[in-house]
Amino acid sequence: MxxxxxxxxxxxxxxxxxxxxxxxxxxxxxxxxxxxxxxxxxxxxxxxxxxxxxxxxxxxxxxxxxxxxxxxxxxxxREHIAEAPESERLASAQRLGHRLFLPALVIPLLTVLVVLFGDHIVIGGVALFGKGSLTLMGLALACVVSAIAAIVVTRQRPLQAADEGRRLLDTMGWAALLPLVLATLGGVFAASGVGDAVAAIVSSVIPADSRLACVLAYGLGMVLFTMIMGNAFAAFPVMTAGIGLPLLIQQHGAAPAVLGSLGMLTGYCGTLMTPMAANFNLVPAALLELDDPNAVIRAQLPTAIPLLLVNLALMYWLAFR
Structure with missing residues (x-):
């Protein structure tokens, strides 16, 4: 198991x-x-x-x-870590062609399959997956299978996967931990009562009996908190506990699954627009040696703003059907 x-x-x-x-x-x-x-x-x-x-x-x-x-x-x-010469990497890419994308595609495909059918996989009377988050276990298994697929496709020695992973890890440095740390921070904020404080403030500022006002407060609040905290995982428990659950779900009858999924996606619009999301926006600029450290954010703004408006409209239209 x-x-x-x-x-x-x-x-x-x-x-x-x-x-x-x-x-x-x-x-x-x-x-x-x-x-x-x-x-x-x-x-x-x-x-x-x-x-x-x-x-x-x-x-x-x-x-x-x-x-x-x-x-x-x-x-x-950050220090330079030796890697294969550029000519060798280019020759390998030309030789492998589009097959290079196969290991990456394994991750989302296998994760979805595990989520959909993982509970029904039984070997010798024992369930293959134990208790816990099936999505997280599916993602972890998919990453392992993807690494094996990459070794097979590229015909490299198995230790090369660990070496390249280590090189990427050292290149990113401490920023690699930001999603984990910020998600934990969101849980701490929710447990410490920040969500209740947010609910009290929002209720005193906006008309709580207005469905549209609550949707806007929830969506824009997700964006703002994400921009401040650097990750939607940190903002989600705070805004959902403060606005999503008491006002939209309990008071206005919004569908929790629809509201949660669209709320998280709305928060990611804030991720695209903030330097606080260093691992997403600042590290790539450093890796690409761009002159403008905010070049990634500037390139993402034309996507983030229209996506935010579309998410707000979908949230209002779909969450209450």
Missing amino acids: LSIEHFYLLLAAFLAYAGWRNLRERRYAHAAFWGLIALLFASGQTVLSASKAGNPLPSQWAGAGVIALALLATRMR
């Missing part, structure tokens, strides 16, 4: 490999950074079990680890 913990351990092994490679190259801050994250992933289930048993010490150690990561991030610097 596959569980999400198996994939966490696999991810921890990859991060530990990245840390070991950096240690060999005397990049000590990078080595400690990835090694500490590997330890946190590998011990995550143990920490969770200990916390459920009433022992707060493991959680405190995890918190100390997060603080240590923040300190280590200040010591991390």
Whole structure:
């Protein structure tokens, strides 16, 4: 039976490999950074079990680890990491052609298949997938299968996948953790009552009995919070707890699935427009060595603004049908 913990351990092994490679190259801050994250992933289930048993010490150690990561991030610097010569990469791309896209297409295709049919896959009377988020397990499995497919298509040695993954990880640096950290921040905000405060403020400012006003407040609030916090994952629990659930779903009868999906997509419009989403907007500009650090944002604005308007219209039209 596959569980999400198996994939966490696999991810921890990859991060530990990245840390070991950096240690060999005397990049000590990078080595400690990835090694500490590997330890946190590998011990995550143990920490969770200990916390459920009433022992707060493991959680405190995890918190100390997060603080240590923040300190280590200040010591991390982007440096050139050797890769195959450009002529060799160009020749490989010409040889493989469109087959290069096959491993990437495996990820969304297999993820959707697992979500749709994963509950019905039984081997020897045992369900293939254990309890937990089927979407997350499907995505993790798809990434593993995609890596294997890439090795087969390119006919490279298996360790090359880990080497290239490590190179990309070190190129992005600490920004690779932003989606995870910001999603956690959103959960913390929701648990600390920020959503209730937002609901009180919005109710006092807009006419809560107006369906249109609540939709606009929810959609634009998702965009604004996303731009401030850098990720829609962080904004979603706050805005849904503050506006989506009490005003749109409970008061106006909006469909939760439609509202949630369109609300998250609306938040991504804010991701396209903010430098706070460093891993999406600033890191690509740095990797491409663009003169304007905000060039990616400027290129995305003509898409973000019309998409925002379309999402608001769809939310108002579809969520209440």
